[in-house]
Amino acid sequence: MSLAFEKRKTVSKTALVVTPILSFIVSLVLTGILLLAFKANPLTTYAAMFKGAFGSGRAFTETLVKAIPLMLTGLGVALAFKLKFWNIGAEGQLTLAGVAASWVAIYWSPWMPEPLLLPAVILVGAAAGALWAGVPALLKTSLKVDETLVTLMLNYVAILFSTHLYYGPWRDPKGYGFPGTELFPKAAWFPRIAGRAHIGLYFALIAAVVLWFVLQRTRWGFELKVIGSSPKAARYQGISVERNIVLAVLLSGALCGLAGVGEVAGISRRLQQGLSLGYGYTAIIVAWMAQLNPLAIPFVAVLMGALLVGGDQVQMVMGLPSSMGILMQGMMLFPLLAGSLFTEYRIKRVGGRVARQSAEGAA
Numbered sequence: 001m002s003l004a005f006e007k008r009k010t011v012s013k014t015a016l017v018v019t020p021i022l023s024f025i026v027s028l029v030l031t032g033i034l035l036l037a038f039k040a041n042p043l044t045t046y047a048a049m050f051k052g053a054f055g056s057g058r059a060f061t062e063t064l065v066k067a068i069p070l071m072l073t074g075l076g077v078a079l080a081f082k083l084k085f086w087n088i089g090a091e092g093q094l095t096l097a098g099v100a101a102s103w104v105a106i107y108w109s110p111w112m113p114e115p116l117l118l119p120a121v122i123l124v125g126a127a128a129g130a131l132w133a134g135v136p137a138l139l140k141t142s143l144k145v146d147e148t149l150v151t152l153m154l155n156y157v158a159i160l161f162s163t164h165l166y167y168g169p170w171r172d173p174k175g176y177g178f179p180g181t182e183l184f185p186k187a188a189w190f191p192r193i194a195g196r197a198h199i200g201l202y203f204a205l206i207a208a209v210v211l212w213f214v215l216q217r218t219r220w221g222f223e224l225k226v227i228g229s230s231p232k233a234a235r236y237q238g239i240s241v242e243r244n245i246v247l248a249v250l251l252s253g254a255l256c257g258l259a260g261v262g263e264v265a266g267i268s269r270r271l272q273q274g275l276s277l278g279y280g281y282t283a284i285i286v287a288w289m290a291q292l293n294p295l296a297i298p299f300v301a302v303l304m305g306a307l308l309v310g311g312d313q314v315q316m317v318m319g320l321p322s323s324m325g326i327l328m329q330g331m332m333l334f335p336l337l338a339g340s341l342f343t344e345y346r347i348k349r350v351g352g353r354v355a356r357q358s359a360e361g362a363a
Contacts, residue, residue, distance in 0.1 A: 005345040016291050019339040020300075023289070026335040031328050038320060045318055052313025053306035061195030065267065066305030067298070068197070069094065069259035071204035073283035074290065074297040075211055076255035080133075081292055082215070083228045083248055089136065089151030090256040091280025092158035093129040097257030098264040099162050100128030102181055102271035105188035105264075106170070114187040121188050122261055129257020130250040132158065137249035141242035159276045166271050180272030190266030200262030205298060207255060212294040224248055256280065278326075285333045291343070 032042035053063045073090040080087035101121045109117055132154060139145035165181075172182040190198040215221035223244055226234045231241050259279060264271055286304055290296035307328050314320045 002350050003347050004350045005341070006348040007345055016293075016343055019343060020289050020291065020296075020336065023336040023339045024332060026339075027328065027332040030335070031331045034327070034331075035320075040318055040320060045314055045320070048313050048317045049307070049310030051310075052317075053310040058195055059309065061193075061197045063302060063305045063309045064193075064197040064201060065195070066308045067301040068200045068204055068262055068266075069279040070282055070286050070301035070304050071298050072200070072207065072259035072262070073256045073280050074286035074301055075204070075207055075294055076129075076133075076252040076259075077280075077283045078287040078290065078292040078294060078297060079211060079215075079255070080249055080252040081287055082224055083245055085137070085140065085245060085249055085252075086148045087133065087136075087151050087249065087252055088148055088284070089133060089154050089253075089280070090259075090283050091276055091278065092151070092155035093132045093253045093256035094260035094263070094280050095155075095158040095162050095276050096132045097125040097129035097260030098271060098275045099158070099165060099260075100257075101125035101261045101264050102165075102170070102184070105184040106181060109185045109188060114185075117185070117187040118189075118265070121265055122258070125261035125265075126254040126257040129260060130254040133249050133253025133256070134246065137246045141245055155280070162271065162275060163273075166273065170271065172270075180268075181270045184265065184269045188265055189269055190262060192266070196267060198262060198266030200258070200266050203258055203262070204301075207258075208294045208298055211255075215294065220244070256283075285336075289332065289336055 028042075028046070035042045035045050052059060054060050073094060076093070077087055077090050101124060104121045104124045105117070108120060112120060133151075135154065136145070136147045136150035139150055140147045167179045170181045172178075172180055174182065190200060192198045193201060215224065223234065223239045226237065226239060227241050227244055234241050260275070263275055268274065282304055286297060286300045289303075290300045308326070311323065311326065311328075
């Protein structure tokens with residue numbers, strides 16, 4: 001007797017819930033083994049990380065600061081992944097949106113009425129993220145160019161372009177030589193909720209609910225599901241595959257762009273070094289851990305934000321590298337990818353009488 005994987009006729013709802021939980025537990029065990037190798041007590045380390053992320057009001061708001069861009073980029077990545085469009089370019093879309101938002105805040109403010117400035121910052125930033133994502137979408141649908149490579153390479157283009165601006169033509173002449181633009185006018189600032197946490201949190205939560213409703217309760221959402229499952233079946237049903245892919249990826253880029261707007265208008269309030277911190281790449285982990293479910297993404301994003309903030313606490317309290325939080329993210333991804341196999345497949349016993357009968361018949 002032996003074991004084999006058999007594809008499920010329907011996705012296991014139980015596995016969708018259990019897999020992320022078990023993956024998280026396995027990642028804690030694996031990280032604990034690694035901590036022991038560093039001669040650190042895993043329980044003490046986890047307690048220090050939890051305290052650093054949630055132990056006070058200020059700590060929690062800093063966790064939200066990390067979670068907000070992860071929510072928005074996670075939603076954008078999840079939407080694209082639903083279509084089997086592998087958008088690895090959230091980092092570039094976030095960065096270019098930050099550049100566009102900074103351009104509006106700095107260069108439109110002298111002539112634009114103050115009440116219109118912040119809406120313009122948001123709209124132009126989101127549009128920039130959408131257009132940056134639209135490039136690989138058009139190449140994919142028109143020329144069959146692989147989107148994984150294109151979205152990845154466009155990240156570097158956006159990041160280097162941003163670096164050129166705040167080191168060069170957009171550098172603040174009153175900044176004492178430090179890279180970065182001048183401070184945005186207050187009319188272009190995101191209002192803050194608590195600490196440095198800003199209204200981008202509201203945008204992310206509303207976007208999660210709206211995206212879930214669109215995917216679960218609308219005709220367009222049904223069309224996107226069909227395209228993600230089988231483009232051939234979608235064409236057979238008269239669904240425009242190319243048009244829907246472009247529209248969905250534009251929306252994906254706009255969500256990632258909102259994350260970039262929040263970073264420049266809500267956190268730094270200028271364009272400067274530190275805009276590209278890897279949120280777009282971490283968003284991939286967030287999306288997969290949430291099983292591409294928009295309603296689960298905010299919770300997973302808070303968990304990832306806690307790991308990033310708690311990682312800094314580990315460095316100060318335990319004397320471990322601050323990269324421990326990033327390492328734990330990777331530790332979570334691998335068990336999740338392995339465990340996600342059980343959402344589409346089940347283990348089946350092969351052998352016994354059936355195997356013997358098959359062997360005898362072949363003989």
